[in-house]
Amino acid sequence: MSDTTAMSERRETPLGYFKRTWRQNIIYIGFAVVFLFFALTLHDKGFLTPNNILNIARQTAMIAVMAVAMTLVLSSGEIDLSVGAVAGLASVTTAMAVAWGGLPAGIAAGIMTGVTVGLINGFLSTRLMIPTFLTTLAMMGIAKGTAMWVSGTAAIPVLDRTYPAIFGGGNIGAIPTLLLWMLVIGVIGHIVLRRTKFGRQVLAVGGNVVAARYSGINTGRIKLWVIVISAVTASLAGMLYAGRLQTGRFQLGEGDELSVIAAVVLGGTSLFGGKGTVVGSIIGALMIGVINNGLILMGLEYSQQLIARGGIIILAVALSQAGTRPA
Amino acid sequence: MGAHHVSDLTVKPIAVEMTNISKRFGGVHALRDVSVTVRSGEIHALLGENGAGKSTILKILRGVQAPDGGSIAIGDEAFERLTPQLARQKGIGMIFQEMSLVPTLTVAQNVFLASEPLTGAGLIDDNAMQRRSAGIFASMGVSINPAAIVSDLSTGQQQLTEIAKALSQNAAVLVLDEPTSALTAGEVDILFDLLRRLRAEGKAIVYVSHRMDEIFRIADHATVLRDGRLIDSRPITDYTLTTLIADIMGKETRDLSEFTTASTAQDEVILRVENLSSKLRHGGNVSFSLRRGEVLGIAGLLGAGRSRLARMLFGLEPIAGGTITLRGHTTAIGSPQQATELGLALVPEDRRRQGLVLAHSIQRNIELPILKRLGSTPFVDQPKSRAATDELIKRLAIKVASREAPANSLSGGNQQKIVIGKWLATDPDILILDEPTAGIDIGSKGEVLRLVRELAAQGKSIIFISSELVELMAVSDRIAVMSGGRLVETIDKSDLLNSTGEATDLRAEQKLQLIVQQGGKHV
Structure with missing residues (x-):
């Protein structure tokens, strides 16, 4: 105990600071390296064209939006495996509600889907003390099944003109609305985690739930909020899918939970709670998008893409998470 | 009688002899030239205050730490140092204070953990395991089902399972570190019967406890350590409770008088607790009052219910009955949030787990x-x-x-x-400190004590829980003694400082120790 004190209470050299923190910032280095690599090797295949860059942003936006909320979830020491299925369900409920009552009904239906799922997940986990790993794993199936059932497994077209313009289809000037959604959610998430009392409580609960309780924090309520926020954000992602494709379908968002969790962990958020960065998560999502895009442009077959993407993610996560496991 | 005892001991063979053991940590002498002889067929109490060197010598015996000097003889083999494997091989069995059982496995699986009997095909022989466990329990004279899951057992049964585990490895020397702190009185009786039986079989038993009544009930021989030195080692019959406490705590007072100030207690009673009992422990009952600017010390042995009281006052543990009156109003404290809003604060016992997000x-x-x-x-x-x-x-x-x-x-x-x-x-108006000086350096201890008096002088009321009686004497205005979940006695410091009676030759903290050991019966 006392010898570690002597070490840490000495002033740190810049080299020491770099050695201690470079892993936390590996995502930025990694993103730059991957981006430069593709920029150089795929220069003649149009990787750097504005069109391609904006395309990457569009394809990544939904993952990035969900990754913002997942950052809060992992920071609080929980996990949400239902985000992809909830996005699919919300795309269906929104599309059906738009067809029935127009734009306001669609928005309300999408949000209410998230609130309902979040409250169910949250109560099961904070009142009945079922781990979120299990409640959200079960909810993954329930949400997908519900989406298939209410839609009769059919694609529900979105015929409203305004809806796609707001949610994911259109552009404002040269900027895709999807990119704006990503930025807005990202900025809000960053401020919530970094600057608000709620964010501090989320990190404290994830860092040491006993100490948080002893400090007068209502740990159950904080977890409930985080889980609800995650489900609502997943629903927003589903609404964006519905806008972009002008369709609600149960397959939308399928498997996204893995990309989302990979993006968040790549970004430097701890899987064990107590430490999180929204900016890192968005960069993590963009990095996954860049890798997907680059591998396609390289002309890799889908099977090769899967293997290469998996390898890159494992490498990056290994680097960013090394030394962050709890003692 | 003394002479008889000595001649009795000389015939008993030596099980472990530790000679001139020294150990330093940095500049601190944890042990200086300590020699201990443990004989087969003897229950040997190892006594001393926290920091006296008991756990260091046990770690050396277990092979977890190497001594800087001295030697260890087990049977007729001498060693400069042991390793954990070697210690186990030579028959040293440790019964841990914190249970080392795997809660999800059965009793038999735990007893034979990592040394499972195998069938001819090389698979684990569950039947043999259960049969042999049952045999061990039968020889111990206790009835525990070898097929039971450990987490379903009571604390006492878990303790007995630990002992069975050590016996299954043919331990000749059993080391028990505070084995009774979580046991009920009935479980303690069963444990003591077992220890007597093992003694009769010729096992050597090293017994560490702060409970003097147990030492006098069960031990044959007592070795007292203080500040890393051997103070004395003699048959328990040579001691009385008073002389043993004097040996353990020493003649010279550690001078904490600089932290003692005149009482700053005001007349206003800020907190009154009446007949408070916990839902999680039966038979508890606590009543006391706390005035503005007062420091109320709480003394008691491990498991006396001191931390539980702190948690109940801070809304962390459900209350079965009784009233809490805060500033004249009867209050229910249901959560730490509420306690904080009411002006209470708790510095918890385990700072790393409960106090900090590390x-x-x-x-x-x-x-x-x-x-x-x-x-x-x-x-x-x-x-x-x-x-x-x-x-x-x-x-x-x-x-x-x-x-x-x-x-x-x-x-x-x-x-x-x-x-x-x-x-x-x-x-806060009321600050509850639960063992605030445990495991911190001397300098910080002094600062904590000084701070407590400063806060009291500013009109804060303090509840100060500590196992260090010298500290309690220095810093408290009054001291409440807890035992078995009840608050058994509240004593004014002045009464301890200048009381008369049979124990007048004892220092104040020694008198307090007597009261703590006797569960409140006045000296």
């Missing part, structure tokens, strides 16, 4: 209880938070490079100051 910075830790007061918006008022942190770092002389340093980079003393600091930031 990976987070000092500022983040100090912010937690005062988040609501850091501005009226949802946002954290950063300048205010930084100012509050810097002020506390300065006020408590916390030695840190910056407020951004993570809590786990600090020494125990500085960590404890952060926990105290985060609660001082809430400006």
Whole structure:
């Protein structure tokens, strides 16, 4: 105990600071390296064209939006495996509600889907003390099944003109609305985690739930909020899918939970709670998008893409998470 | 009688002989030239206050630490140092204070963990395991089902399973460290019957406990350590409770008188607790009152219910009955949030688990209880938070490079100051400190004690729980003694300092120790 004190209470050299923190910032280095690599090797295949860059942003936006909320979830020491299925369900409920009552009904239906799922997940986990790993794993199936059932497994077209313009289809000037959604959610998430009392409580609960309780924090309520926020954000992602494709379908968002969790962990958020960065998560999502895009442009077959993407993610996560496991 | 006892011992063979053992940690002598002889067929009590060197000598015996000097003889083999494997092989069996059983496995699986009997095909022979476990329990004279899952057992049964595990490895020397702190009276009787039976079989038993009544019930021989030195080693019949306490605590007073100030207690009773009992423990009953500016010390043995009382007052543990009256109003305290709003603060027993988010910075830790007061918006008022942190770092002389340093980079003393600091930031009326000086350096201890008196002088009321009686005597105005979940007696410090009676030759903290040991019966 006392010898570690002597070490840490000495002033740190810049080299020491770099050695201690470079892993936390590996995502930025990694993103730059991957981006430069593709920029150089795929220069003649149009990787750097504005069109391609904006395309990457569009394809990544939904993952990035969900990754913002997942950052809060992992920071609080929980996990949400239902985000992809909830996005699919919300795309269906929104599309059906738009067809029935127009734009306001669609928005309300999408949000209410998230609130309902979040409250169910949250109560099961904070009142009945079922781990979120299990409640959200079960909810993954329930949400997908519900989406298939209410839609009769059919694609529900979105015929409203305004809806796609707001949610994911259109552009404002040269900027895709999807990119704006990503930025807005990202900025809000960053401020919530970094600057608000709620964010501090989320990190404290994830860092040491006993100490948080002893400090007068209502740990159950904080977890409930985080889980609800995650489900609502997943629903927003589903609404964006519905806008972009002008369709609600149960397959939308399928498997996204893995990309989302990979993006968040790549970004430097701890899987064990107590430490999180929204900016890192968005960069993590963009990095996954860049890798997907680059591998396609390289002309890799889908099977090769899967293997290469998996390898890159494992490498990056290994680097960013090394030394962050709890003692 | 004494002579008879000595001749009796000489015929008993020596099981372990530790000779002139020394151990230093940095500049601190944990042990200096300590020699202990443990004989087969003997229950040997190892006694001393916290920090006297008991756990160091046990670690050396277990092979976890190597001595800097001296030798260890087991049977007729001599060693300079042991390893854990060697110690086990030579028959040293350790019964851990914190249970080392796997709660999800059966009793038999735990008894034979990592040394499972195998069938001819090389698979684990569950039947043999259960049969042999049952045999061991039968020889111990206790009835525990070898097929039961450990987490379904009572604490006492788990303890017996630990002993069975040691016996299955043919331990000749059993070391028990505070084995009764979590046991009921009935379970203690069963354990003691077993220990007597094992003694009759010729096992050597090393018994560590702070409970003197147990020592006199069960031990044959007592070895007393103090400040890393051997004070005395003699048959228990040579001791009385009074002389044993005198040996353990020493003749010269550790001088903490600088922290003793005149009482600053005011007339106003800020907290009155009547017949308080816990839902989680039957038979508890606590009544006391606390005045503004008063320091109420709480003494008691491990398991006396002191921390439980602190948790009940802070809304962390459900209350079965009784009333809490705060500033004249009867109050129900249902949660720590509510307790904090009512002006209570708790510096918990386990600072690393309950007190701090270790990976987070000092500022983040100090912010937690005062988040609501850091501005009226949802946002954290950063300048205010930084100012509050810097002020506390300065006020408590916390030695840190910056407020951004993570809590786990600090020494125990500085960590404890952060926990105290985060609660001082809430400006509480009543501060409950649960073992605030445990495991921190002497300098920080002094600072904590001084701070307690300062806070009392400012009109704060303090409940000070400690196992260090010298400290309690120095810092408290009154001392409440707890035993078995009940508050059995409240004593004015002045009564201990100048009482008359049979034990007048004892120092005040020794008298207090007598009362604690006797569960409140007055000396």
